[in-house]
Structure formats: structure tokens, C-alpha cells
Amino acid sequence: MAWIYLIGAGLFEVFGVTMINKINERRSITNYLLMAFAFISSFLLLSLGMRDLPMGTAYAVWTGIGASGGALMGMLFYGESRSAKRILCITLVLGAAVGLKVLE
Incomplete structure (x- = not known):
């Protein structure tokens, strides 16, 4: 269950960052509330995941x-740029995260 919490936390983090971009495009109370909801949810799920997973992982x-x-x-x-180098770097980051799970 901890990994599900952690993946959910990461997805809410992505949503929160997306809302920051939306706020930069158009400031509205709705966008601020959605951003706050996303980051609060992200931290809550991260804390739940950390009950059973090592902090560093x-x-x-x-x-x-x-x-x-x-x-x-x-x-x-x-x-934003879709260059092969950017995609390779994203793949490396995700591969490292998977590696932490596999080697745990």
C-alpha cells in the first residue's frame, strides 16, 4: 500500500506543478485552491508512504x-522541447526510481 500512496503523492505533485503554471497564465482563486489541494494531498500521501518505506527511497x-x-x-x-536528450534524461530519472524499488 505504501507504494500506491507514494505514486499518488507523485501524481499530485505533478498536478500541483501544473497548477503553478496555470496560475502564471491566469490568476484565479480556483487555480490557487486547486494548487493548494494538490500539494496538501501530495504531502499527505508522501507521509503515509513513508510509514513503511525508507525516507531516502x-x-x-x-x-x-x-x-x-x-x-x-x-x-x-x-x-516545451521534446528533444531526444530531454526524453533520455526523463527515462534515466524514472529508471533510477524503479531501481530503488527493485533493490529495496
Whole structure:
């Protein structure tokens, strides 16, 4: 169950970062509330996941999902570069997170 919490935390982190971008495009109370909801949910799920997972592993996976997901969202929805080098780096980050799970 801890891994499910951790993946959920990472996905909410991606949503929160996306909402920061939305706020930069258009400031509204709805966007601020959605951002706050996303980050609160992310931290809550991260803390639940850390009950059963080592801190270093949990934090590395959470940040890996957040960083990779944010980069992918930028590529898919905000016109950021889709270069092979960027995609390779995202793959390395995700591969490292999977490696932490496998080697645990």
C-alpha cells in the first residue's frame, strides 16, 4: 500500500506543478485552491508512504515522479522541447526510481 500512496503523492505533485503554471497564465482563486489541494494531498500521501518505506527511497521516488511528470506535462501541453536528450534524461530519472524499488 505504501507504494500506491507514494505514486499518488507523485501524481499530485505533478498536478500541483501544473497548477503553478496555470496560475502564471491566469490568476484565479480556483487555480490557487486547486494548487493548494494538490500539494496538501501530495504531502499527505508522501507521509503515509513513508510509514513503511525508507525516507531516502520515498523521497527519491516522489521527486522523480514529480520532476519527470512536470517535464512531460510541459512537453505535452506547454510546447516545451521534446528533444531526444530531454526524453533520455526523463527515462534515466524514472529508471533510477524503479531501481530503488527493485533493490529495496
